[in-house]
Structure formats: C-alpha cells, structure tokens
Amino acid sequence: MRHIAVVLLACLPAAALAAPAKPALTAAQRAATHAMFEHVINTPTVIGRHRVPEMAQYVADQFKAGGFPADDVHVLPYHTGSATTGEDDTAALIVRWRAAGTPKARPIMLMGHMDVVEAKREDSTTDPFVLTEKDGYYYGRGTIDMKDGIVGITQAMINLKAAGFKPKRDIVVLFTGDEETNGIGATNGATEWLPLLANPEYGLNADGGGGGFNPDGTNAGFTMQTAEKTFAGYTLTVRNRGGHSSKPRKDNAIYSLAHALDKIEAYRFTPMQSETTRAYFSAREKMEKGALGDAMRAWLANPNDGAAADAVEASESEVGLTRTRCVPTRLFAGHADNALPQLATAMINCRIFPGIDPNAVKAELERVVADPEVVVTRNDKYVSSISSPLRPDVTGAYTRAVQTLHPGMPVFPEMSTGASDARPFRVAGIPVYGTNGGWVVVPIDFRAHGKDERLPVESLYDNVVHWQLMLRDLAGK
Amino acid sequence: MRRAALLLACLSASVSAIAAPDPRTIPTKLDPVWQAKTRAVFKQAIEIPTVTGRGQVPKMAQLVADQLTAGGFPASDIRILPYEGVPGDKTAALIFRWRADHPTRKPILLLGHMDVVEAKREDWKFDPFQFREEGGYFYGRGTSDMKNGDVAMTMAMLKLKAAGFKPNRDIILFLSGDEETMGRGATLGSTEWRNLTDAEFGLNADGGCASYDRGFRPLGCGISTAEKTFQTYFFTAHNPGGHSSRPRPDNAIYDLADALKALQAHRFTPMLNATSRGYFEERARQEGDSPLGQQIRRWLADPNDGADADAIEANPLEVGLTRTRCVATMLQAGHADNALPQTARATVNCRIMPGVDPKTVQAELQQLAGPKIEIVPDPNYIGRPTPVSPLRPDVLKAVTAAIQRFHGPGMHVYPVMQTGASDGSFFRAAGIPVYDVDGSWGISPDDERAHGLDERVPVRAMYDDVLHWEMLLRDLAGK
Numbered sequence: 001m002r003h004i005a006v007v008l009l010a011c012l013p014a015a016a017l018a019a020p021a022k023p024a025l026t027a028a029q030r031a032a033t034h035a036m037f038e039h040v041i042n043t044p045t046v047i048g049r050h051r052v053p054e055m056a057q058y059v060a061d062q063f064k065a066g067g068f069p070a071d072d073v074h075v076l077p078y079h080t081g082s083a084t085t086g087e088d089d090t091a092a093l094i095v096r097w098r099a100a101g102t103p104k105a106r107p108i109m110l111m112g113h114m115d116v117v118e119a120k121r122e123d124s125t126t127d128p129f130v131l132t133e134k135d136g137y138y139y140g141r142g143t144i145d146m147k148d149g150i151v152g153i154t155q156a157m158i159n160l161k162a163a164g165f166k167p168k169r170d171i172v173v174l175f176t177g178d179e180e181t182n183g184i185g186a187t188n189g190a191t192e193w194l195p196l197l198a199n200p201e202y203g204l205n206a207d208g209g210g211g212g213f214n215p216d217g218t219n220a221g222f223t224m225q226t227a228e229k230t231f232a233g234y235t236l237t238v239r240n241r242g243g244h245s246s247k248p249r250k251d252n253a254i255y256s257l258a259h260a261l262d263k264i265e266a267y268r269f270t271p272m273q274s275e276t277t278r279a280y281f282s283a284r285e286k287m288e289k290g291a292l293g294d295a296m297r298a299w300l301a302n303p304n305d306g307a308a309a310d311a312v313e314a315s316e317s318e319v320g321l322t323r324t325r326c327v328p329t330r331l332f333a334g335h336a337d338n339a340l341p342q343l344a345t346a347m348i349n350c351r352i353f354p355g356i357d358p359n360a361v362k363a364e365l366e367r368v369v370a371d372p373e374v375v376v377t378r379n380d381k382y383v384s385s386i387s388s389p390l391r392p393d394v395t396g397a398y399t400r401a402v403q404t405l406h407p408g409m410p411v412f413p414e415m416s417t418g419a420s421d422a423r424p425f426r427v428a429g430i431p432v433y434g435t436n437g438g439w440v441v442v443p444i445d446f447r448a449h450g451k452d453e454r455l456p457v458e459s460l461y462d463n464v465v466h467w468q469l470m471l472r473d474l475a476g477k
Numbered sequence: 478m479r480r481a482a483l484l485l486a487c488l489s490a491s492v493s494a495i496a497a498p499d500p501r502t503i504p505t506k507l508d509p510v511w512q513a514k515t516r517a518v519f520k521q522a523i524e525i526p527t528v529t530g531r532g533q534v535p536k537m538a539q540l541v542a543d544q545l546t547a548g549g550f551p552a553s554d555i556r557i558l559p560y561e562g563v564p565g566d567k568t569a570a571l572i573f574r575w576r577a578d579h580p581t582r583k584p585i586l587l588l589g590h591m592d593v594v595e596a597k598r599e600d601w602k603f604d605p606f607q608f609r610e611e612g613g614y615f616y617g618r619g620t621s622d623m624k625n626g627d628v629a630m631t632m633a634m635l636k637l638k639a640a641g642f643k644p645n646r647d648i649i650l651f652l653s654g655d656e657e658t659m660g661r662g663a664t665l666g667s668t669e670w671r672n673l674t675d676a677e678f679g680l681n682a683d684g685g686c687a688s689y690d691r692g693f694r695p696l697g698c699g700i701s702t703a704e705k706t707f708q709t710y711f712f713t714a715h716n717p718g719g720h721s722s723r724p725r726p727d728n729a730i731y732d733l734a735d736a737l738k739a740l741q742a743h744r745f746t747p748m749l750n751a752t753s754r755g756y757f758e759e760r761a762r763q764e765g766d767s768p769l770g771q772q773i774r775r776w777l778a779d780p781n782d783g784a785d786a787d788a789i790e791a792n793p794l795e796v797g798l799t800r801t802r803c804v805a806t807m808l809q810a811g812h813a814d815n816a817l818p819q820t821a822r823a824t825v826n827c828r829i830m831p832g833v834d835p836k837t838v839q840a841e842l843q844q845l846a847g848p849k850i851e852i853v854p855d856p857n858y859i860g861r862p863t864p865v866s867p868l869r870p871d872v873l874k875a876v877t878a879a880i881q882r883f884h885g886p887g888m889h890v891y892p893v894m895q896t897g898a899s900d901g902s903f904f905r906a907a908g909i910p911v912y913d914v915d916g917s918w919g920i921s922p923d924d925e926r927a928h929g930l931d932e933r934v935p936v937r938a939m940y941d942d943v944l945h946w947e948m949l950l951r952d953l954a955g956k
Contacts, residue, residue, distance in 0.1 A: 246897035248797070379814070
C-alpha cells in the first residue's frame, strides 16, 4: 500500500541558481532498468494468480547475474490467505550483501513488496499488465505501488556492485509477496526469517516516502515515512427478536444501529502529537500562510488547543493526521424485506494513532455508543503500531539524496494513515523509514490502487540514483 | 404471510379471579390415527426449506400431490405449475380440483402458500428446517406461516374423502410458491390461470384467526376482510467514497442513518375504514372500561381524535391498525472494509391503509428523509390498493360454528383488516372475495413468531386445524 504524502502546496520559487549537473544513469543502466521494470510490471502479481514466486525468481536471477553469490539469494515460498482476500501461493525474496571485512554496524534492511492490487482490463485504458509508455509516463499496475521501488533497490545494488562499491555493513533485502492483503511475509520477516535478515538495525522501506511536484512544476515536497497509524476493524452488532414487518416493534436493530452511528459521527477522538507529526506540522506550517497555517502554529504552540487541532483535521490535506479516526464502511442488516431485522451490523474502520492500543479504542467506542444493545467487537488481532524515532543519519541521507536530485526540495517526516509491511518490524523494535525516491505530479498521479496507475518516466531512473546515493551514504562510510 | 390477530384484552385483574385452563393442554379432538398422519406430512413439509431461491418449492408441491393421489384423488385433477418468482427463483404452484358430481354452486377456492421466509441456522436455537416437537409445540420455519394451513387443508380433504364425503360444489386448492417475495403465483392464479381458480369466494389458510392471552382468556377470532397495501421502498444515499484512512466530512452511511432516525420518529395520519371500524367496535366491547377501551370508544366517536389514535397504535396489541406504517427492515452499505461507502441502502417496508395511493406515501417519506436520500419503490413489487371484501353471512356462520366448537362461545368472531398483504389481495383485486379463516391459534404475543426466531405452533392447534377445515368444508360445500 503506497503512501505518498498529499502535499499540495509549497509554492516555493523554483531554484533560480544554475543547478550542478545531477548524477544520472548511463545508457546501459537505463536500458537494464527499463527491461527489469517491463518484466515485473508484465507479471500480474495479484493475489490468487500465483505469479509472485515467478517474479521473485526473476529478481533473484537479476541479483545473481549482477554478481551476488547464490548462497546469499533466497526465494522463500509461502502461503497467504484469509476469508476476505482469497488465497495465494506467494513468495518472498531475501538477499544479503555482506560487508567487506568486519561490519561497522548491524545491517540495513531494504524493504518492498512484489504483489499488487487487482486491476481489471475493462476498468483500465491500457492493459494494466502490459507496461505502456505514453506522454512521459509509464502506465501499468504496480508502476508506483511499488514495482518502481523493487527495481530502484535492485538496480541500485547491481550498479553499485558493478562500480566496485564495498559496503561497510551488511545490506539485506526483503521483498514480500502479500503486503496488499495479509502481510504474512512481513510478519515472517520480523520473526522466523529474522536470522536470514541478520537482525538488521533498521529498515528502509521503498513502499513509503517519495514526493512530488505541483502541476506548475514547483516543488511540493518529499516525505520520509517514520510512523503509521494502526489499522483495526471493529463490528457493531445489534440483535433483536425481530418479527413481522407489518407489526413494527418499538425497538428495532436498525434504528439502534443508526443511533450508534450517529454518535460515532459526532465523536472526535482526542488530538495527539508525536515526534513525527510535530516535525511534519513544523515543516507544513512554514508552507501555509493562511488560516490552516495559523491553526498548525497554534496547535504546535499549545498541544491542548483542541479547536486548533480540529481546524487542522478539517483540512482536506490533513485528514487523519491529528488523531485516531474511525469511520463506518459497511452495513448489513435484516434477512427479508418483510421481516423486522434480527441482526444489524456496521463495520467500523479505525486508523489509530501510533502507540494507542486497539483494545483501548474498542473500549472508547463502547463508551461513545453507550448502548448495551450495541455490542462492539474487534475484527482482527492487530497490535498497536509504533513510531520510529527520527535518526539523524537516515534523515540526513534521505534529505541529501532528495536534494541532490531535486535542489531546494523541502523534506519532512510523515505519519501515514495507512498500514504497510513496516508494522511488524516496528513492533519488534526494528525502526523502519519510508525512504523511496520516486516522485509524481500531485495530486493527479495519486492512482495507487486506482485506475490507470502511472509513474513519470524519469522518476523510475531518478529512483535508482536515489537508492545508490542512500546506500553510499549509509553503508559506505 | 401470516398475521395472527394481535389481541390482548387488558382485562382488569379482578375479572381474572377464575383461572382459565391452558388451551394447549386440552386434548385435541382429532383421532390418533389422523394425528399421526398429519404429523408425518407436517414434518416432511417443514423439512423442505422452501425459501426463495433454493428451488425446493416444487418438492413440497410434489409432497402435497402425492398425499392427494394416495388418498384416492385422480392425478388428472392435480396440476403442478412451475413458474419463476423473483428472477432466478424456480418455484411452482399446485392447483387441485375436487370435483363435485353435480355442482349446484360456484366453486370454493382454498388458498395457501408453500414458500417460507428465510431463517438462518445461526440465529435460531435449533435448525429451523429440522422439525421438532417440544413442550406442546411444533417448531420450525413455516410451522405457523403457513405450512400448518397447507397441511390442515390437505389432511381435511383426505379425511373427508376417506369418510365418503361428496361435495356439492367444486373445491379448488391453490397453493402458491412465492407469496413471501413476489406474489407472482397469486398474480398468475388470479389472471392467467383464472379458468382453473375461478370461484364464488376464497378461504385463505394464511391467517389463523383465534388467539388467547397469557392468562388463557380468548381474544377472539378475526376474519380478514381487508388488507393494507404492501409496498417496499429503497432509501439510497450516494457518496463519492474514497479511502477509509481519510474520512470525508460527508458519508453515505451517516446520511442514511439520519434518514432512518427521521423515519423512526415519523407517524402517519390515523385513518378508519368500514372493516377497522367493525374491528374496533368488537375490541371496545372486549376491553370494557380499560384505558384502551376508552381510547377506542373516543376515537370511534371522533375519528379526528389523533391523540387517542396514537395511544391505540402505541399499544402492542393494535400496532399497524390505525394508520399506514413503514419500518426499516434491511441495510446494505459499502464494498470493502477499508473504503468509504459509495452507496448505503435501506429497505423500508410499508403497510399502507386500503385506498391510499402508495405514491403519496412515497412523497411523504421523501419529505422526511430529505434531499440526500433517493427513494424508489421496489421495482419487483408495485403494491396495488385492494377493495374490502364484504363479510358473507354463510362464511361468518360456518367459521363461528367451527371456532366455537373448539374454543367455546367466548371466542368471538369479527372482521379485521390485515396489516400485511397476502395472496388473497390478488384475488380480491380480481373480484373474488377472500376471507382468512384458518383455524390455527396461539398464545398472544408469545407465539407470534411468523418471520421471526424459533417459529412455532401449539401441537393442539395443528391438529384442531384439520378438524376446523373439515367442518368448514362440510358446512360450505356439503349443505
């Protein structure tokens, strides 16, 4: 699940200075990158199609062809599935690039996922599983979520090795095969596969971070994802004796549920700030001169200023960033149009502020609904996600890489409102930072999971350079 | 769809000084041989899950046909007519004609339906399609709505045939297969198949008339002579939707919830008609000086007395009898747990007073729901107001005699307006008066579980019903 920060404004003047020559790929490296991208986009790694293992083997073969020893390249088949997602025989890829000599530190883990969400031919302008170049864009499912990142990391490592780069610490790669559905690959990575990953110090996730330009070409900003809200589902259930609809009872499961939903609509969770969101809003307020900026400034100055937090939350660009949010997404009730409902249920989808226990949110929902007839249950066993502390080395390397390629680009940390493979690692005490170098035009290119997903052509190649810069910086010194 | 008369005389405590016997413990008058036969057929009928879409109704029709042929009726007089109810629902009707050798009058039409409302295993204490006898009751989906009536009519005819009875007019049995959903069987029965069903009047087994209160006092037997118009509406809220991690200020589910709260609070204007007036006159007599009795008398004296009509409607015994009622019965919203809903839809089921155009009800609903909600009538079933059937003296006399044989003179017989539509409405609309006169009964309100959980019928009510139909047919087709 790709989360590119929705940064819409930042009308910073374009750098008027003559920019130094940007580092770029050679023609041969561009061709290799393109070939790899085309191959993986054309492999439809949707759940249920059993194509992830083939893609994992292909990427493994690229590493081996690039000189990585076969003993350090592992394709790990596994099964994923659940009642709501269907089943798949999928696979993960783990690659270990060992440090030359005694490692100076614990490994850096590079993360991504090889699976994509479904895309139907009839819903798309071009075949979503045939890479199509048109008008300066690559079109296809997975172009931004996130086969660009898979190719970016893989090609960067191959290029670095070819250039004779010798890491001073191990670099390990974990590409999973079910991030969009069940996340079993990431859970395995944080547990039984951890020895294969050589117990990394932290992870850099290509499924997070990145940035954008405004349609007028000005910088919109790059973000580094350091936290994500906890995804948790709840069900509200009301039962009733029911009966014949010609004789309405005073109590009705649907009406009880409607009142409960009304209370949830009116309820606002308490605003919260974290290190990540404080840093995010500190950067954002500088870009916002008007009322929104004033609200950010007031809230940063006084975290107890609930009205200011409410004003920030109400802004379309900041939804979900100031607190836990819960919203009903589905309803089911009744069994016949001429019978009073015996059962009425609502699915409540919550995005919980990092560090808050989903069980506490359940208790809070129960207090809000305040009706013993309305039973609140959890739909999953997800545990609270944890923010990763801001590290000067990672923040510095990311900022330098971004600004080398995009001079003057603002960079700030971000809490994403969705969930990714980072969660089980963060929970296991391994911080993860979303540090991809891809960029798009905002907001028109936000098409992850949607129709006609696309990536600017140059973004693909910039991202390879970006990962080369990051690895030289973090593993080369 | 079964509507047991919901009557509970709020008699003052002083009246109940003499404990009435529990009607469930009084032995049935049906002899044991016919009890066993009835039970065996009833068990088979209940265990065929004739829910819409499951394709099981033809099996039930075959079960009834097999009983009739085994009882000596010629197979050539039994037809099983397959048809489609809601799209994809392969169902069937059964039409059987017991021919009189020398008919002296137009036929009598006996009406019933073989389909049942959905019942989910997880909602019930026991498997709803597993026949059970427990504590003086038969349990299972369809035990009161209305496989009991189907079986009672069938067994009564078999019993009469075995006894050598020869009707003086044709008796037509018409069992439909989609009464609970489309009513297409009754539509066909009253139009395309009219030559097979044409009759002087119809007796519908889908409306047991008698009941007792929890103190076992008789509450009377109401014969349906009018019915409210059934119309379902869909309330739909639309929204652009989006990712659930970024909730929008507007939400289709919240819009729908607001409309449902408005619906819950809404009250339609009270109305009286000839049938409901006859009904409430009987109820006032039963109630005497109780608060409900006084309210009814005041409302009858002044039909514009809205406060008294509201008080009557609020009484659990009189729900739906003073006005049009609409209630939310189903919800469906959203397409994924992690996506904001693009559509939220509620099913609202209305029972409209006879003579009121469903379009005016729709306009009233639109007013309360507001502009964010789109309201359309269920395109699968457009309700049609039906006339009140005048109560025939011969039917009233025969039903009174049968009812009072089992329940004594304290069980009054009087007209009622049904709050729901049944197959009878199609025949009424086509000019055949229909009376709901099934002889089943129960304890009100505990046994009123049609369409609900743990549906049941007293064992004795099932067996007495066979005798009840036997008496009615002897009376109306034998004299």
